[in-house]
Amino acid sequence: MSDPTAxxxxxxxxxxxxxxxxxxxxxxxxxxxxxxxxxxxxxIFWISLVMLIVFLLMAAFPSLFTHKDPEYATLAKSxxxxxxxxxxxxxxxxxxVYARAVYGARTSIIVGVLAxxxxxILGGLTGVLAAYFGRWLDAVISRVGEMFLGLPYVLGxxxxxxxxxxxxxxxxxxxxxxxxxxxxxxxxWPILMRIARSAVIQAKHxxxxxxxxxxxxxxxxxxxxHLLPNSLAPILVYSTITxxxxxxxxxxxxxxxxxxxxxxxxxxxxxxxxxxxxxxxPHAMFFPAGFLSLCVLTFVMLGEAVxxxxxxxxx
Amino acid sequence: xxxxxxxxxxxxxxxGALLEVDNLHVEFRTRAGVAKAVNGVTYSxxxxxxxxxxxxxxxxxxxTAQTIMGILDMPPGKIAGGEIRFRGVDLLKLPEDxxxxxxGEGISMVFQDALSALNPxxxxxxxxxxxxxxxxxTSRGEAKKKAIELMxxxxxxxxxxxxxxxxxxxxxxxxxxxxIAMAIALDPEILIADEPTTALDVTxxxxxxxxxAELQRDSNMGLILITHDLGVVADVADKxxxxxxxxxxxxxxxYDLYKNPAHPYSKGLLESIPRVDHKGHELYAIKGLPPxxxxxxxxxxxxxxxxxxxxxxxxxxxxxxxxSGTRGSACHYWRxxxxxxxx
Amino acid sequence: xxRYAIRRLLQLVPVVLGTxxxxxxxxxxxxxxxxAGRCGQRPCPDAYVTAMREQFGLDQPLxxxxxxxxxxxxxxxxxxxxxxxxxxxxxxxxxxxxIRLALMAVIFEAVIGIGAGxxxxxxxxxxxxxxxxISTLFLLSLPIFVTGYLLQWLLGVQLGIITPTVTDEATxxxxxxxxxxxxxxxxxxxxxxxxxxxxENLRSDYVRTAVAKGxxxxxxxxxxxxxxxxxxxxxxxxxxxxxxxxxxxxxxGIFNIHGIGGLLWRAILDQDYTVVVPVATLxxxxxxxxxxxxxxxxxxxxxxxxxx
Numbered sequence: 008m009s010d011p012t013a014x015x016x017x018x019x020x021x022x023x024x025x026x027x028x029x030x031x032x033x034x035x036x037x038x039x040x041x042x043x044x045x046x047x048x049x050x051i052f053w054i055s056l057v058m059l060i061v062f063l064l065m066a067a068f069p070s071l072f073t074h075k076d077p078e079y080a081t082l083a084k085s086x087x088x089x090x091x092x093x094x095x096x097x098x099x100x101x102x103x104v105y106a107r108a109v110y111g112a113r114t115s116i117i118v119g120v121l122a123x124x125x126x127x128i129l130g131g132l133t134g135v136l137a138a139y140f141g142r143w144l145d146a147v148i149s150r151v152g153e154m155f156l157g158l159p160y161v162l163g164x165x166x167x168x169x170x171x172x173x174x175x176x177x178x179x180x181x182x183x184x185x186x187x188x189x190x191x192x193x194x195x196w197p198i199l200m201r202i203a204r205s206a207v208i209q210a211k212h213x214x215x216x217x218x219x220x221x222x223x224x225x226x227x228x229x230x231x232x233h234l235l236p237n238s239l240a241p242i243l244v245y246s247t248i249t250x251x252x253x254x255x256x257x258x259x260x261x262x263x264x265x266x267x268x269x270x271x272x273x274x275x276x277x278x279x280x281x282x283x284x285x286x287x288x289p290h291a292m293f294f295p296a297g298f299l300s301l302c303v304l305t306f307v308m309l310g311e312a313v314x315x316x317x318x319x320x321x322x
Numbered sequence: 323x324x325x326x327x328x329x330x331x332x333x334x335x336x337x338g339a340l341l342e343v344d345n346l347h348v349e350f351r352t353r354a355g356v357a358k359a360v361n362g363v364t365y366s367x368x369x370x371x372x373x374x375x376x377x378x379x380x381x382x383x384x385x386t387a388q389t390i391m392g393i394l395d396m397p398p399g400k401i402a403g404g405e406i407r408f409r410g411v412d413l414l415k416l417p418e419d420x421x422x423x424x425x426g427e428g429i430s431m432v433f434q435d436a437l438s439a440l441n442p443x444x445x446x447x448x449x450x451x452x453x454x455x456x457x458x459x460t461s462r463g464e465a466k467k468k469a470i471e472l473m474x475x476x477x478x479x480x481x482x483x484x485x486x487x488x489x490x491x492x493x494x495x496x497x498x499x500x501x502i503a504m505a506i507a508l509d510p511e512i513l514i515a516d517e518p519t520t521a522l523d524v525t526x527x528x529x530x531x532x533x534x535a536e537l538q539r540d541s542n543m544g545l546i547l548i549t550h551d552l553g554v555v556a557d558v559a560d561k562x563x564x565x566x567x568x569x570x571x572x573x574x575x576x577y578d579l580y581k582n583p584a585h586p587y588s589k590g591l592l593e594s595i596p597r598v599d600h601k602g603h604e605l606y607a608i609k610g611l612p613p614x615x616x617x618x619x620x621x622x623x624x625x626x627x628x629x630x631x632x633x634x635x636x637x638x639x640x641x642x643x644x645x646s647g648t649r650g651s652a653c654h655y656w657r658x659x660x661x662x663x664x665x
Numbered sequence: 666x667x668r669y670a671i672r673r674l675l676q677l678v679p680v681v682l683g684t685x686x687x688x689x690x691x692x693x694x695x696x697x698x699x700x701a702g703r704c705g706q707r708p709c710p711d712a713y714v715t716a717m718r719e720q721f722g723l724d725q726p727l728x729x730x731x732x733x734x735x736x737x738x739x740x741x742x743x744x745x746x747x748x749x750x751x752x753x754x755x756x757x758x759x760x761x762x763x764i765r766l767a768l769m770a771v772i773f774e775a776v777i778g779i780g781a782g783x784x785x786x787x788x789x790x791x792x793x794x795x796x797x798x799i800s801t802l803f804l805l806s807l808p809i810f811v812t813g814y815l816l817q818w819l820l821g822v823q824l825g826i827i828t829p830t831v832t833d834e835a836t837x838x839x840x841x842x843x844x845x846x847x848x849x850x851x852x853x854x855x856x857x858x859x860x861x862x863x864x865e866n867l868r869s870d871y872v873r874t875a876v877a878k879g880x881x882x883x884x885x886x887x888x889x890x891x892x893x894x895x896x897x898x899x900x901x902x903x904x905x906x907x908x909x910x911x912x913x914x915x916x917x918g919i920f921n922i923h924g925i926g927g928l929l930w931r932a933i934l935d936q937d938y939t940v941v942v943p944v945a946t947l948x949x950x951x952x953x954x955x956x957x958x959x960x961x962x963x964x965x966x967x968x969x970x971x972x973x
Contacts, residue, residue, distance in 0.1 A: 154683035159908045159952055161915065162929075162945055167691050169933045169941065255808035259915060262810055264934060278810070282919075285818050286829075293818075296811045304806035311802070393876050425879030433877075438870035442969055443892050456880055488968040504878070 045316040052316075055308035062302050065112040075106040077272055089290055098291040099280060107272055108298045114273040115302060118188055119254035123246050125192035130199025131242060135230055137200065138207035149204075152197035161259065163194045168265040180271050187266050191253050202245055206238030244314040251306030258299050274299040338407060339366035340544050341390070341429070341512050346404035348385050348568075350615075351397060357615035359385045361568040362404070364642075367544035369511060372535075374547045374555035374576070376591070377565035378612050383548050386565075387514050390546075391431050392421050408512070426453055430510040432534075434517040436497035440489040446500045447473070447485030453507040472503040476533060495526035499533065506537055513538070514546045519554060531558055552591050556580060561648070564588045567613045567623030570642065574649045582663040584651035586628045589659055622653070630655045669964075673957055684949050685738075689731055692938050734942070743943040752943050755928060762835045763917070763924035767909045769837070769844035770851075775902055778852040779895070782859020786894075787886065789864060797856055804853035809912065813846040813919040830921040840922070847916040851905050858901055862894040869893075896966045903959035907952025 046052045065072055081101040089096040089104075098104050137148040155163070167190050172178050178186070210216060216233050224232070260266025261275025262282065269276060277295035285292060348360035360382040367373045377383045388394045390406055392413065406413045408428060413421060433439035441449060450472055451465035460468065466485065473481035476499040489497055498518060505513055515534060519527035535558040538545045549555055555562065556576065563573040564587060572585035583589040590608040610627035613619055619626055625635040635654060642650040645660075653659060725733075737744065743752040781801075785794035804812075820842060821829030831839045866872060867890065875889040913926035921927070925944060932940035964970045 150679060150683070153680050154687060158684055158687065158949060159910075159912070161912060162948055165914070165929070165933055166688055166941065166945055169936070170692050170938075251806065255806075258808055259810060262915070263918075263930070278814075282814065285814060286822050289818050289822075292814065296814070300803075300807050300811055303808065304803065307806050308802065391877050393873055422879050422881065425877055427879060431877045433870060433874060435870060439874045441871040441875070441889055441893070443896075443967060444889075452880070453878060456878075456884065490969050 042313070042316045046312060049312055049316065051308055052312040055305050055312060058301065058305040059309060062112055062116060062305060065109055066116045067113075069109045069113065072109045073103070073106045075103045077102060077106040077110040079103070096288070096290040096294075098277065099284065099288070104277075104291055104294050107277055108274065108295045110272045111274040111277060111295060111298065112302070114184070114267065114271055115254045115257060115275070115299065118184060118191075118257045118267070118273075119250040119306070122188045122191035122195070122253045122257075123250045125188060126195040126199055126249065127242060127246050129192055130196035131203045131235075131238070133196065134200040134203025135207050135234060135238070138204040138211060139226060139230055139234065145204075148200065152200050155194060156197045158194065160194055160256070164190050164256070164260055165263060165265065167193070168260060172265060177268070183267055183271070187257060187260060190260075191256060195249065195253070199242065199245065199249075202241050203238045206241055207234045210234050210238070240317050244310055244317065247310035247313060248307055251303040251310070254299065254306070255303050274302075338410060339368040340409060341546075342366040342405075342407040343386065343390065344405040344407065346386060346389060346406065347402035348382070348389055348394070349400045349402050351400065352616070355616045358618060359399075359568050359615060360389070363565070363568070363570055365563045365570065365573065367512060367546055369544050370538070370542040371561070372538060372545040372547060372559045374549060374559035374562045375565060376549060376552060376555065376562055376588075378550055380612050380615065381565040382568035383565050384516055385568075387431070387516050387546065387548055390514065391425060391429060393425075393431075423457075426505075426510065427457055427508050428510055429512040429514065430505040430508070432498070432501050432505045432513065432515040432518045435521050436494070436501040437489060437521075439501060440497065442489060445486045445488055446492070450500065450504045450507055453504060457508055468507070469503075472507055473500065476500070476503045476506075476537075478503075494522050495530065498522060498526075498530055502530075502533065502537070506541070506543075509541055510543065512544045512546065514548070516548045517550070518547075520549070520551075527554065534558065553595055564591070567618060568615070569623065569652060570650075571624065571652045572650065573642075574645075578649060582660055584645055584649065584656045584660050585653045586630050586659055587624050589663070590627075630658060670961055673960060677953055677957060681950065681953060682735075684953070685734070685946050686731055688942060688945050688949070689734055690727070692942050738943075738946065744939055752940055755940065756925070756944065756947070759923060759925045759928045762922060763910060763913055763926060765835065765837065766840050766844055766847060766913055766917070766922065766924060767906065769840055770848035770909055771902060771906060773845055773848040774851045774855050774905075777848075778855025779859050779898060782856040782898070783863055783891070783894075785856070786860040786863025786867070794860075797860070801853035801856050804849050807849070809846060809850055810915050810919060812849050813843075813916055816842055816846055817919060833923060835922055835924070843916050843920045843922060846919075847909065847913055850912075851902075851909065854905075855898060855902060859894065859898050862897055863890065866890055866894045896963070899966065900959050900963055903962060904956055907948075907955035910948050910951055 069077075079102060081097070096104050098107065133148050133152070137145040158166075168186065171190075172183055172186055211234065216229060219229055219233055257266055257273070258275030258278060261268065261273060262279045264279065267273050267276055269280075274295040278292050278299070281288060281292040343363055343365050346360050346363045347358070350357040350359055359380075363382065363386050365373060365375070375383045375386070385394065385399070389401060390413070394401070401414060404414075408424065413424065416424075440446065447466055447469040450469035451460075451462070454460035454465040454468050455462065470481050470485050473485065478484060478496055478499055484492075489500070492500065498521075502518075513534075518534065519530050522530060531554060534545065534547070537543070545558075547555055547559060559576045561573065561575050562579050563570050564579075564585065565571065566587050572579065572583065572588045574584065579588060580592070583592055587608070594607055608627055613623050613626075619636075621637050622628070622635045622640050625631045628635065630653070632655070638654070640652045640654045642652045643656055644650050645656065651659070741753070743756065745751050781793075781797045785791075785797035788794055807815075817829050820826045827842050828839070831843065871893075872885060872890055875885045880889075910925065913922075913924060914930050915926070916922070917924045917926035918930040925948065929941065929944050929948075932938075932944065
């Protein structure tokens with residue numbers, strides 16, 4: 008703190024001369040083209056985009072990444088360490104860890120994306136309705152949201168899933184995925200509701216919305232034409248990051264034995280299956296955990312890049 | 323003043339005025355290019371004197387003031403040249419710790435928006451008392467007593483009861499008084515007021531200007547009054563420096579400028595003040611926009627908006643022509659401008 | 666202030682009722698047999714199920730059940746688990762350990778998170794800022810159990826610095842690594858929030874005023890800047906104390922800590938709902954009360970907030 012530049016950092020500068028010429032020039036262009044201009048200059052955006060494409064390809068065409076069958080088990084090779092033959096080694100059942108990690112991408116990403124989609128629809132809809140109609144509807148929706156927020160995430164998921172699909176039960180593949188998706192959305196919607204609600208409340212008082220209403224535009228038209236586009240930017244940022252955290256949450260639930268379970272192939276299940284063998288076969292757990300973390304990182308980075316571009320004042 | 327400072331700047335031992343800004347250049351580096359905010363500004367203030375610096379936003383008047391205070395944001399700001407002499411010593415060459423001691427003690431500043439300039443989470447009395455505690459090592463109790471005295475001096479009613487109130491609990495005018503109390507706490511020799519009344523109601527504006535003028539008279543401070551409003555300065559200023567595009571385009575004793583401006587820009591400013599005797603006439607407005615600091619016009623920066631423009635205005639930047647000992651104008655055709663005024 | 670506190674407390678009542686109702690409803694009423702697995706792999710005999718339903722009052726109407734639950738909660742009767750051990754005594758054993766763990770985690774969050782955030786915010790774009798930005802990005806992307814297993818394996822199994830699991834006493838030194846794991850996510854959030862807040866406040870007018878007053882750099886930062894910047898950070902930390910407790914479920918499971926989270930973890934795996942419901946209720950109450958306290962604290966920290 009002894010160098011003089013630190014003081015200068017502390018001081019708000021003369022703003023107008025530096026800012027105004029630039030602002031004037033950009034003033035005419037839209038939010039999205041501005042955002043794109045900033046985005047395309049950011050390294051973090053390109054890195055996360057490449058990673059995203061890799062993961063999406065992995066989810067869509069796992070055979071591009073491995074020729075091995077993720078189900079093929081050679082018990083003799085159980086928990087064999089990584090070798091030239093199998094880069095990531097073999098798991099408890101003697102299956103190829105790498106192949107299973109590759110095939111696990113699909114489940115995790117489907118759950119993450121669909122749960123986010125459900126959250127956005129549920130939260131966005133309730134948020135817009137609460138903000139637009141206000142009064143008692145707003146009060147009811149806000150209170151119900153508070154009740155769900157009052158349920159800490161892990162706890163809420165444990166309670167619901169622990170009952171609907173207890174650890175020892177064995178529901179079908181599609182059923183359990185659907186249940187996990189619904190649970191994630193059910194616990195996550197209030198945050199999105201709040202984001203949408205405050206964005207719409209802000210927009211609602213803008214002159215142009217008032218004008219549209221005065222000109223006789225109906226509520227549906229106002230909501231879809233004028234209000235929803237306004238809440239799009241914050242919702243987009245939040246949901247990108249949410250995909251990442253839902254993928255992590257899905258794995259956490261699988262770890263607890265109440266999320267996805269065999270025969271579904273997912274990172275969370277691979278981690279859960281080998282958590283007790285961490286001393287003898289750490290590879291069987293840490294490689295899927297690595298895939299999982301990288302995938303979450305991809306969505307978090309992407310979301311942050313977009314947010315920074317939409318709100319550049321904080322950089 | 324601390325000993326170090328009084329040694330270095332024995333008062334009265336230098337020839338010039340108390341504070342002299344000499345050919346100051348300040349730039350801002352932005353992504354879009356270098357913005358030249360201040361281009362060779364020169365002005366001076368002596369004890370007991372009031373200088374009004376007049377200009378639109380972006381004219382460089384505030385940047386100059388911030389450079390004097392040493393609170394310019396660097397980067398993006400950069401001092402590209404010039405000197406700022408306080409009692410003959412160039413502030414820009416002083417090390418930071420000595421510079422810091424001059425802030426508040428020697429030169430102090432009142433900002434435009436007192437609500438954001440005062441710290442929202444500390445009581446106003448505490449914020450005034452901090453000056454005494456940090457600069458003079460005064461005890462808490464003693465400093466608080468002095469803070470109340472100061473609040474009395476700037477005429478805050480019931481100062482004793484309000485000393486523990488927070489900034490948001492005061493009205494705009496009262497807040498600005500607290501800002502002023504804080505600035506004059508240590509009897510500075512120079513007070514810079516940066517648009518001190520812009521955020522206030524018209525009636526309150528006059529009170530604040532009156533207070534500033536009174537305080538200045540009482541303690542013989544040099545006052546630099548930065549404003550974009552010619553109407554505000556007429557009663558209090560001794561001299562005026564009009565800035566445009568980061569330069570001084572005219573400086574003059576206040577009476578001379580009001581009577582007969584010597585630069586087309588000052589003339590335009592004067593004519594755009596609504597006046598009772600001009601009732602029925604259309605209100606005058608200077609045409610065009612302030613210059614883009616990233617792409618300054620060639621020659622005279624004012625030429626795109628100037629009714630006196632000739633060809634050489636586009637190519638040759640006018641120097642500050644001397645009109646008389648105390649007057650100057652940066653216009654090739656200042657004679658014409660003055661002549662137009664005398665009819 | 667006092668009236669505001671009472672009003673907020675009253676507003677809390679419907680939320681508490683609603684949340685506890687949701688818990689009760691979900692555990693007991695959703696499709697799925699709450700007593701499945703009580704009798705090994707085979708379904709339970711009907712007689713057993715009927716007896717159990719009667720014992721836990723499931724044969725009564727929903728609202729009556731809920732009323733009984735509330736009555737028991739208020740009178741402090743938390744019931745017994747399926748093995749007839751008093752839930753209150755289970756909680757009494759587990760509670761102090763979780764409190765210790767959560768407190769340590771909060772301290773780590775505050776000290777490391779705020780420290781890193783302040784350093785990186787003051788020197789935006791500098792080396793420390795880049796290190797903090799990148800490392801918080803990774804922390805935010807690592808699910809807590811990955812961090813937990815990784816540290817357990819690295820420090821416990823490979824390097825032998827810690828014992829991989831915590832003993833029944835759960836002493837403070839033993840809890841250091843689990844607390845760091847529990848804190849990791851919020852630590853990263855705290856660091857980022859602090860940085861954002863510092864950066865925003867650095868540009869504020871009052872900081873410029875403080876410099877113009879001739880205050881030393883240290884005083885400008887430590888008194889004027891920090892006091893304002895930390896208001897949202899402390900609020901965040903307070904709000905998260907409650908969710909930290911339930912976040913302890915994973916951490917306590919990994920390190921085999923016998924706290925509330927561990928209790929809940931085992932109860933869920935054993936499908937012992939008579940333990941799940943009171944423990945979950947307790948965690949929710951702590952969470953909501955922590956939020957209320959933070960709300961009130963906010964007014965103390967920021968004089969601009971007025972309570973009507």
